[in-house]
Amino acid sequence: MESSLKEELDAFFKPESIVLVGFSRSVGAISTNVLINIKSSGYEGDVFVCNRNVAAGERIFGVENYPKVGLIPKKVDLAILTVPPHVLIEAIEECAAAGVRAAICITSGFGETGDEGRKRQEELVRVARRGGLRIIGPNCNGLFSAEAKLAAMLAPVRPTPGSVGVVTQGGTPGVMMVNLSKKYAPIVGFSKCVNLGDTADVQPHEILEYYGEDPSIKVIACYFEGLRDGRKFVEIAARITPKKPIIFYKAGTSEAGKQAASSHVGALAGDERVYEAALKQAGVLQVSNINDLVDATAALVTQPLPKGRNVGILTFGGGGGVMATDELERLGLKVPQISKELVETFNEMLPPYWSHRNPVDMTDGFADLRVPPKCAELLLKEDYIDMLLVIGVGVLEGVDVGENLPPELKKVGEKLKALTIGFESHVGKALLGLRERYKKPIIGCMICGERDGSIKAFQKSGVPVYDSPDRAARALWALWTYKQFVDRHKNQSGTRNLRTTSHGK
Numbered sequence: 001m002e003s004s005l006k007e008e009l010d011a012f013f014k015p016e017s018i019v020l021v022g023f024s025r026s027v028g029a030i031s032t033n034v035l036i037n038i039k040s041s042g043y044e045g046d047v048f049v050c051n052r053n054v055a056a057g058e059r060i061f062g063v064e065n066y067p068k069v070g071l072i073p074k075k076v077d078l079a080i081l082t083v084p085p086h087v088l089i090e091a092i093e094e095c096a097a098a099g100v101r102a103a104i105c106i107t108s109g110f111g112e113t114g115d116e117g118r119k120r121q122e123e124l125v126r127v128a129r130r131g132g133l134r135i136i137g138p139n140c141n142g143l144f145s146a147e148a149k150l151a152a153m154l155a156p157v158r159p160t161p162g163s164v165g166v167v168t169q170g171g172t173p174g175v176m177m178v179n180l181s182k183k184y185a186p187i188v189g190f191s192k193c194v195n196l197g198d199t200a201d202v203q204p205h206e207i208l209e210y211y212g213e214d215p216s217i218k219v220i221a222c223y224f225e226g227l228r229d230g231r232k233f234v235e236i237a238a239r240i241t242p243k244k245p246i247i248f249y250k251a252g253t254s255e256a257g258k259q260a261a262s263s264h265v266g267a268l269a270g271d272e273r274v275y276e277a278a279l280k281q282a283g284v285l286q287v288s289n290i291n292d293l294v295d296a297t298a299a300l301v302t303q304p305l306p307k308g309r310n311v312g313i314l315t316f317g318g319g320g321g322v323m324a325t326d327e328l329e330r331l332g333l334k335v336p337q338i339s340k341e342l343v344e345t346f347n348e349m350l351p352p353y354w355s356h357r358n359p360v361d362m363t364d365g366f367a368d369l370r371v372p373p374k375c376a377e378l379l380l381k382e383d384y385i386d387m388l389l390v391i392g393v394g395v396l397e398g399v400d401v402g403e404n405l406p407p408e409l410k411k412v413g414e415k416l417k418a419l420t421i422g423f424e425s426h427v428g429k430a431l432l433g434l435r436e437r438y439k440k441p442i443i444g445c446m447i448c449g450e451r452d453g454s455i456k457a458f459q460k461s462g463v464p465v466y467d468s469p470d471r472a473a474r475a476l477w478a479l480w481t482y483k484q485f486v487d488r489h490k491n492q493s494g495t496r497n498l499r500t501t502s503h504g505k
Contacts, residue, residue, distance in 0.1 A: 001213045008134045009202070009210045011102035013145040013192055015077035016045045018152070019069055019100070021091050022083030022107075023049035025060055030106060031082040034142065034154055035061060041144075041151035041158050048072050070098040078102045080142065080152055085109030088138065089124050096131020103128070105137030106154050111198035112139055121200045128201060140197025141171030144190060147216065153195075162189015164297055165217035167207045171195045173223040173251075173290055180294045184464050185456070188298050191216040205233040212240035219301045220246045221293055227275075234278045241283030242489045245300045245482045248284045249293045250275060283485040285478055295471050296478035298464040303441035305483040308386040309333045311476060312379035313359035314372070316392030320447060321359025324389055324469035331477040335359065336384050345378060359391075373430035380438040387476050390431070393444040393458050393465045425457035432461040441479055445472040 018038065023031045031049075038047060047063055050072075054065045066072045069079065079095045081088060081103060088107045095103055110121040121138070128135050136143065142153035146161035155175045160182070168174035174195045181188045191214065194207055204227060211217050220240070227233050237246055279286055287293050311328055313335060315321040325335045338358045346354060349371055355361035360375060372390075379385050435442045444458050444465035455465045466472035 001209050005206060005209065006213070008102070009206065011077045011134070012104070012136060012143060012194070012202075013150075013210075014148050015102070015150070017048070017074055017076045018043070018045060018078045018080065018150075019048040019050055019066075019072060019076045019095075020063075021050045021069060021079050021081045021095065022087075023051045023060060023065070024082075025051070025054070029082070030154055032061065033156060034080055034082065034106070034152065035063065037151040037153050037156065037158060042149040043151075044149060046074055046076075048076065068098075069094050069100065072098070076100050078104070078152070080104045080106065082106050085120075085138075089120070089127055092124060092133065092135070093127050093131065096128060096133040100133060103133055103135050103137075104140065104142050104152060105135055105197075105200075106140060106142060107137070108139035108197075110138045111200060121198060125201050135201035136194065137197040138200060141174060141195040143194040144192065146189075146191050159190040159193055160185060160188075162187075162191060162301070163216060163218040164188065164190045164301055165211040165214065165220045166190060166193040166222075167204060167211070167220070168193075168195050168223040169197070169199065169204070169225050170223065170251075171197065173249075176290050177221065177223070177294055180291065181297070183467075184294075184298045184459060187302050187459050187462055187464060188294075199228060203229060203232075205229060205236045208233060208240065208246070209236050212236065212244070218244055219297055220244065221297050222246065222248045223251065223290070223293065224248070225251050230275065230278065234282045234284075237279070237284050238282035241485060242493075245478075246284045247287060247293055247296050247300070247478070248279055249287050249290065283482075283489065285481055287474075287478075291471065292474055295464075295466060295475045299441070299443060299475035299479050300482065302462050302464055303443065303479055304435070304439050305486065306386040306441050306476075306480055307483075309480050310336045310384055310386045311389055312338075312382070312385040312387070313389045313391065314375055314379060315359050315361045315390075317363070317447060318355060318359070318361040320391035320445065320469050321355070321361055324391060324445070324473050325359060327470040327473035328476065331473060333473070333477060333480060338379075338382070342378060342382065346375065349374065373427055373434070376431060376442070377434055380434055380440055380442075385440070387441045387443075387479070389443055389445060389469075389472055389476065390463075391445040391469060391472070392447050393455055425454065425460075428454075428458035428461035428463055431458070431463050435462070441476065443472055443475060445469055 020031055049060050049063045049065050050069055051065050052067045056066050056071055058065050079100045081091055083091045085107055110117045141155050144151050144159045151158045157175050157178050159178045166174055174193055211220050311333055313321045313324055328335055335358055343356055350362055354363055380388055431442050442463055444463050446455055446465050458465050
């Protein structure tokens with residue numbers, strides 16, 4: 001990455017000072033919500049506000065105001081603009097003249113509105129470039145940086161810090177991803193998130209390149225409705241994917257969706273087959289909905305890559321195993337039969353009516369609560385099992401301790417619930433140990449239960465728990481698909497190196 005690009009984007013993600021331009025005294029204003037997010041996230045740099053109708057030095061909601069950016073006595077790195085669209089170009093010119101290096105334009109009314117809006121957007125970029133200032137937006141939600149403790153965002157969400165980098169075109173999908181990821185707390189968190197909106201200036205491939213060089217980011221998740229420079233995006237993605245996975249969800253694939261994308265962020269949607277082929281060749285994992293984007297991220301950020309495509313399934317009920325098997329086979333993964341020796345071993349541990357095959361349905365009949373971790377280990381020991389899916393996490397705590405229970409029975413129910421949560425916490429820790437020992441992916445799937453009980457205990461141990469068997473299956477598919485690409489890249493690189501060496505001789 002060129003040092004100039006890094007310096008330009010550092011001004012967004014590592015600013016030492018911020019000014020909110022177009023700040024309002026109204027409690028319900030957009031700018032007020034942005035300030036609340038910035039202050040709530042723990043940002044430690046200087047924060048100023050700019051309201052032309054309020055005297056210099058006067059405080060608005062406790063923050064010092066200046067009528068013009070040029071009057072601020074300290075150097076400002078990042079401006080966040082919520083001014084009306086007809087004065088945005090003038091405000092950007094003022095920021096550039098004051099030495100501001102980066103601007104987040106939350107203001108809408110540009111490229112997404114049609115030809116006239118696109119012309120104003122082009123003029124906005126010309127003014128910014130002339131002044132040496134880079135723009136994210138307009139019509140965007142802002143960004144998050146864990147390193148800077150900064151949530152410079154319009155939406156009332158503050159991502160949990162972690163190792164995922166997110167770049168989106170629409171603001172809502174980014175917010176949805178942050179919200180949906182909370183179900184995987186505390187193992188899925190974010191290093192950096194940015195919504196590019198109309199992508200007038202800073203482009204997706206620039207953010208991708210920046211994320212690719214960021215050691216705090218292990219997985220990159222993308223949502224786009226169209227790419228202005230798809231060739232550049234694919235070129236940079238191909239350099240990153242051998243080192244870290246990129247997950248890509250492209251919306252606006254139907255005719256109606258393309259029209260919606262154009263009016264939403266002014267996106268130019270291209271031929272879907274061309275997109276898919278180019279991204280696949282670059283090693284980018286492609287998903288078709290926001291849930292799969294989040295689910296694949298949770299798997300890739302927590303699990304080792306599998307050696308092969310064979311999945312062992314351990315269940316507390318047969319139906320979940322059947323659903324998972326169907327989806328795994330559809331995706332090209334395998335659910336192999338277990339050996340006769342392993343069947344005999346399970347016969348000694350499980351009730352006579354267990355499934356006698358993979359999926360291993362333990363049923364609810366085992367008497368020893370140490371059995372599930374032991375069954376898991378027996379599967380993981382087998383060379384022909386590359387990944388393990390445990391279906392039924394949380395089912396043991398599914399005791400409904402209702403208010404109508406007699407006091408004595410209610411007390412028994414509460415004790416049983418606490419006991420089972422403790423047991424599943426033990427199982428979660430055991431699975432973490434098994435994952436470390438056998439270096440194989442282990443994920444869970446819930447049948448019922450509460451995410452703040454047993455499931456949270458599992459996830460504290462690094463085992464993501466999915467809402468349904470099909471979603472768990474697609475998460476395993478993401479792991480296997482990325483592993484296949486990594487292996488192909490290594491083989492191709494080895495072949496190229498061998499050819500180079502041979503030619504050198």
